[in-house]
Amino acid sequence: MKVTLKVWRQKNRNSSGSFKTYESPELNGNMSFLEMLDVVNEQLATRGEEPIAFDHDCREGICGTCSLVIDGKPHGPHKGIATCQTYMRSFKDGDEIVVEPFRAKAFPLIKDLVCDRKSFDRIQHAGGFITVRTGAAPDANSIPVPKPDADLAMDAAQCIGCGACVAACKNASAMLFVAAKISHLGLMPQGQPERYKRAKAMVDQMDEEGFGACTVTGSCEAVCPKEISLDFIARMNRDYGVALLRGDPKTIKGGGAG
Amino acid sequence: MNIVDRIWNSSLGKKYLMALTGGALFVFLIGHLVGNLQVFGPPELINGYAHFLKSKPLLLWGARLGLLACVALHIASAVTLAQLNAAARPQPYATPGAYGASKASQYMLPTGIVIASFIVYHLAHFTALLPGVNGVGDFSKLTTTLHGETVPDVYAMMVLGLQVKWVCAFYLVAQALLFMHLSHGLAAMFQSLGFRDHVWWPRIECFAKAASIALLIGYSIIPVAICLKLVGSDYVERKKYDLKAANPQPAPAFVAAQGKEAK
Ligand code: HEM
Ligand code: SF4
Ligand code: FES
Numbered sequence: 001m002k003v004t005l006k007v008w009r010q011k012n013r014n015s016s017g018s019f020k021t022y023e024s025p026e027l028n029g030n031m032s033f034l035e036m037l038d039v040v041n042e043q044l045a046t047r048g049e050e051p052i053a054f055d056h057d058c059r060e061g062i063c064g065t066c067s068l069v070i071d072g073k074p075h076g077p078h079k080g081i082a083t084c085q086t087y088m089r090s091f092k093d094g095d096e097i098v099v100e101p102f103r104a105k106a107f108p109l110i111k112d113l114v115c116d117r118k119s120f121d122r123i124q125h126a127g128g129f130i131t132v133r134t135g136a137a138p139d140a141n142s143i144p145v146p147k148p149d150a151d152l153a154m155d156a157a158q159c160i161g162c163g164a165c166v167a168a169c170k171n172a173s174a175m176l177f178v179a180a181k182i183s184h185l186g187l188m189p190q191g192q193p194e195r196y197k198r199a200k201a202m203v204d205q206m207d208e209e210g211f212g213a214c215t216v217t218g219s220c221e222a223v224c225p226k227e228i229s230l231d232f233i234a235r236m237n238r239d240y241g242v243a244l245l246r247g248d249p250k251t252i253k254g255g256g257a258g
Numbered sequence: 259m260n261i262v263d264r265i266w267n268s269s270l271g272k273k274y275l276m277a278l279t280g281g282a283l284f285v286f287l288i289g290h291l292v293g294n295l296q297v298f299g300p301p302e303l304i305n306g307y308a309h310f311l312k313s314k315p316l317l318l319w320g321a322r323l324g325l326l327a328c329v330a331l332h333i334a335s336a337v338t339l340a341q342l343n344a345a346a347r348p349q350p351y352a353t354p355g356a357y358g359a360s361k362a363s364q365y366m367l368p369t370g371i372v373i374a375s376f377i378v379y380h381l382a383h384f385t386a387l388l389p390g391v392n393g394v395g396d397f398s399k400l401t402t403t404l405h406g407e408t409v410p411d412v413y414a415m416m417v418l419g420l421q422v423k424w425v426c427a428f429y430l431v432a433q434a435l436l437f438m439h440l441s442h443g444l445a446a447m448f449q450s451l452g453f454r455d456h457v458w459w460p461r462i463e464c465f466a467k468a469a470s471i472a473l474l475i476g477y478s479i480i481p482v483a484i485c486l487k488l489v490g491s492d493y494v495e496r497k498k499y500d501l502k503a504a505n506p507q508p509a510p511a512f513v514a515a516q517g518k519e520a521k
Contacts, residue, residue: 019352072353098353105346170356170364171343203270212346213269213339215363216446222358231455238452240270
């Protein structure tokens with residue numbers, strides 16, 4: 001099979017970009033979308049043209065590095081999978097496929113289809129962790145976790161931080177990602193001590209990064225390769241609401257070992 | 259930061275405001291509908307109700323100011339959130355985006371803006387009684403006697419006002435867009451306030467659809483029935499004469515017309 005690609009090409013952040021059209025060489029339907037791009041790039045390289053820059057790493061749907069908006073949908077036509085798990089057999093011979101980068105103010109473009117998603121890292125640094133004592137690892141079963149909580153936390157922990165939720169949202173909102181991270185830790189007993197502080201810190205960082213707000217359109221859930229549920233956004237809204245009412249914790253002078 | 263700043267300076271804080279004020283407006287819409295549906299009864303019913311409201315100025319003005327505050331807060335957060343959202347995607351996609359999003363959820367601001375302009379018109383029409391906007395005349399001249407007191411004839415005002423075809427059409431357009439706004443908004447409200455899980459969400463969506471359809475039907479049958487002259491058209495024939503006359507007098511023409519009809 002062969003396809004026609006309409007790909008966003010942009011030299012760097014400061015130059016202006018445009019779509020370029022490429023005819024693919026003969027493809028195998030069992031190639032992944034990224035392998036197809038590899039093949040197209042090989043062809044470009046032999047012609048002495050600049051290959052198309054795109055993000056990828058694990059190529060098995062677990063790292064969250066691949067991106068791409070394919071014909072208007074982040075991660076391509078299927079539900080619950082990433083671009084790297086999208087295969088050319090999902091397209092027809094002769095199809096024209098439009099490939100764009102993830103677009104958001106908080107995901108500035110680096111080159112072609114590659115954007116900078118470090119804003120997600122900064123949100124994680126703001127509170128997406130639990131504070132533990134150093135020393136030997138505690139026994140795995142010393143803290144009982146109710147099964148329903150463990151299951152729900154596991155569902156939230158599935159988030160691979162790819163940013164497709166932001167890319168799909170008409171408001172470029174990161175609520176689904178942030179909600180998944182807040183819920184994942186907030187559901188576990190180990191996450192309780194910092195639960196509200198975490199919600200506040202992560203949401204505030206999200207706002208600071210310039211993501212939009214939620215209008216409950218559900219695009220994020222529809223494109224999420226891990227099918228993270230909008231229910232988690234409600235959970236985040238609950239926790240953040242509590243944090244908002246409580247206000248910043250008062251600092252105690254001269255307390256602790258200090 | 260104090261709590262007001264904390265709420266106003268956060269995207270989620272504004273979402274809570276949207277949801278709370280939207281919810282309050284929704285509750286008002288139910289009450290307002292129940293009040294308005296009394297137009298299907300005899301004229302004394304709705305006139306008595308209107309008179310009752312007017313006789314409790316504290317309650318009336320309390321409710322009016324509360325509602326105004328809700329509308330103002332709702333619009334202020336809607337507009338600032340919309341600016342935030344627009345700024346969050348400086349460069350649009352070339353392909354149609356918003357995958358899997360309902361039309362209602364994508365057009366909350368446009369539907370809201372039409373609703374806002376309707377609210378302004380509606381207040382000018384039936385609350386401030388500006389004669390210039392209704393296409394009929396000076397509604398403040400419409401009076402009737404209720405238990406020996408001279409009171410505003412709200413019944414005649416509604417019937418005369420909504421018999422005007424373009425007014426009726428605007429009311430219906432506003433209702434259709436309000437339906438769209440609420441079919442999404444009422445469900446989103448629960449999500450914004452954190453009331454949602456996999457069991458309750460289908461029920462919430464069902465409630466949002468049912469409530470918005472009920473309001474659409476309830477609010478639409480009033481202008482439709484009046485415009486089709488199914489309600490009060492005989493009653494207002496006489497009132498049209500009152501509107502033109504400087505001092506309302508019994509209209510001989512009206513009596514004659516009635517006599518003709520009786521034959
Ligand atoms: C009777 C009048 C109104 C009612 C009952 C109402 C109700 C609601 C409700 C329940 C929501 C959902 C809140 C949420 O997402 O949590 C909402 C959202 C919204 N409303 Fe209204 N509304 C009304 C009038 C207006 C007006 C006049 C505007 C004008 C600008 C407006 C603009 C919006 C916008 C933009 C949203 C979506 C906000 C977002 O999610 O980003 N609404 N409304
Ligand atoms: S919530 Fe889904 S779409 Fe968003 S970053 Fe996580 S895995 Fe990707
Ligand atoms: S490359 Fe790792 S998820 Fe696609």
